[in-house]
Amino acid sequence: MASQVFLHIGLPKTGTTYLQSVLWGSKRALTKDGYLLPGQGHREHLWAALELQDRPHLERRDPKAPGALARLVAAVQRHKGPAILSHEFMCGAGRDQAGQLIESLAPAEVHLVITARDTLGMLTAGWAEYVKNGGTKPLAEMRGERIGGQGEFGWRTWDLAGVLRRWARHVPPARVHVLPMPGPGAPRDQHWRNFAGVLGLDPDRYDAPDEPRNPALGVVQIELLRRVNPRLTAFHKPVDRGTWIRGYLAEKHLVRQAGERLGADDGQIAECRERADRAVAIIERRGYHVVGDVEALRVPRDLPPRPRPDAVSDTELLDAATTLVADLLADARRTGREGHPT
Template sequence: MPADSGAPPAVYLHIGAPKSGTTFLQGLLWSNAAALSEAGVLLPGGSFDAHVRATRDLRGLKPEPGEPGADWDGAWDRLADRIKASTHRVAVVSHEVMCAVDAEGAERAVRSLAPCEVHIVYSARDLAGLLPSEWQEYVKHRFHYGFEHWLREVVDGPRDAGAAEWFWRVHDIPDVLGRWAPHVPPERVHVLTMPGPDAPRERLWERFAGLLGVDPAVADLTAARANASLSWTETELLRRVNCAVDEDVPMWLYHRLVTDVLALKVLPGRGEPGRVPLPADRRAWAEEKAGELVGAVRAAGYDVVGDLSELLPGDPPQEERPAAPGDAELLEAAAHTILGLLERISMLRREIGGLQRERQEQRRTALPKLMARHLSERNQAVWKMRVGYWHLVERLKGIEPVPPGPAVAPADSAGNGGDDAAGKGAGIAPGKAANRSGANGNGVVLSSRRPRR
């Protein structure tokens, strides 16, 4: 529903953080985009991909060689222009790694949205639950070290190297918000706390909707999906797959084949219980560090949506397993995973078969027309017959006929008619063009050597 005042919309930049309910919220937003628009909330760009591209542009990322569709230069400014031209009351831009932008990127984002009232929303989670979840996310993105190794880098190592560099860039709350706070007043910097594991799943949405000033009931929660956690066995299996993936495989291709298919679709389908636990000897550090982060949020005067006590680690869940999976468990998981991949292959083959049959039927019904056109473009007598028939049909319809293409008739035996320029725009055949494009994932070899350990 458009705003009545004519004022520019208030803009809520949901900048992250990863693993704090962002996937759940984004799923709710996009699956209910039409209903939210009626309620005055705009999701600019028309798709989540528009927010991904805008965030990449804001961060100054460069595409990998050969990455298909990797064109996001100017994407942020285009998104900002759509927002400023909107008549909606509120606009939301959400991407969980927007919190990784540097101070210059944060300043650019806010400045580009003037004169809109800009709000910063940062989702946060307790460290005891965050650390194992983030290690899983690293593994989903090709990390091949075990949990203990990862913890040593994040907790004990320098913060500007290894796994720690990214982790603290997006999860050090005072550092992240310190890049944005100089450009908006503290009451417009919102820290959204993630409810505990026993809370109803809709509570996070209720808090976010309240921040936007929209009735939570506007959204249908059944369409939302969370970023499903993997069990320890599933994560370890994926880690070993990463060890076998060749280092020359580009990240964009890894994401399409390993992350999007294996990590996000096949492995979670097993439904195995047992999350990765934070080791007992790390809990004291997590509690102390969480207390520091909570104190910094209080001191800064940011608006808290939820309860800061939810950022403090609670008691460890009783169902967590104490030890890493053994080879027997991994072998069983691998067998089920292969079955899951075979099911997806079977499903895709059925879909491809249906598309091929549809294409054959379209070609069959279109063949007579294509043959007539082909002959008319090469034979003047057929051309004249085709034009005469076309004129007759159009006159019967009461339409003033205009000769169909090509622009001129084909040359006769005496050389009359025709034009060499008519064929200059043809280029190579569509099939050859596709073969030259290089954007083809068929037959890709992910591994050509022994796996790392």
């Protein structure tokens, strides 16, 4: 059985893609250092996170998806050194589900690793990610545990206090590690360095990319995508949404357009402040291990004015849409130079 298991359970939009890219890109180095990162790729950890939460019809994602959780746990049980499981959707698991997973890893010493950020940033970035995955609800309607029936989008996974209540009860406080995202002035690889330190890795032995893996869209561009999504009725499978809406439209084309960061309404800002204050109070009261500045989890009192998606004008949307059409046509010509349109 593994000596230690590091469960990196999220939260979403807290640099998880960046950290996971370092892990999966360094699997050989991890093995050389005695660490197990089980599975063939990050998708297996995604499937395991969904299976942990009893999501139905996993076979629609991939025929290999059912049973992913049991396979990863079995691999951990066979390993003699430290092991790492990492996916941000794990944080959506219920209290009993979390407890069952941790119990299944006994007698290993289980550590919870929770990357986090200020709650307002979580809301706006989480909504943008929801839209990039085909979502259609406006930001003003993003309230509740699950949005549009998708458990990974909503306060179920965005609320740090709720995640701590469900998960942290199953391990000693000293083994709950909260990693606030470093601020803008920090070194580019500081998040990786903090994460590696918790895992007991030498961060300099691993290649950490300089650029973020999940580039953000501007408020006009994300609102345009939200309005396009209802028309994309053929893209109903998760793999289609991820490949074409998120990957192709959003992260290949719309991200090229310069845009302003989006803002939320006053009511949502107030709610985010309350949720952040609750999370910080829990962390301080229970004595969890914090790597970084716990105050970075609070919503700043002085916020710069930022445009809300519902204030985007038709003129701005039209300008973004015409630019997108031109980019798509140029891309179509590049990919089909050997032939002609039919």
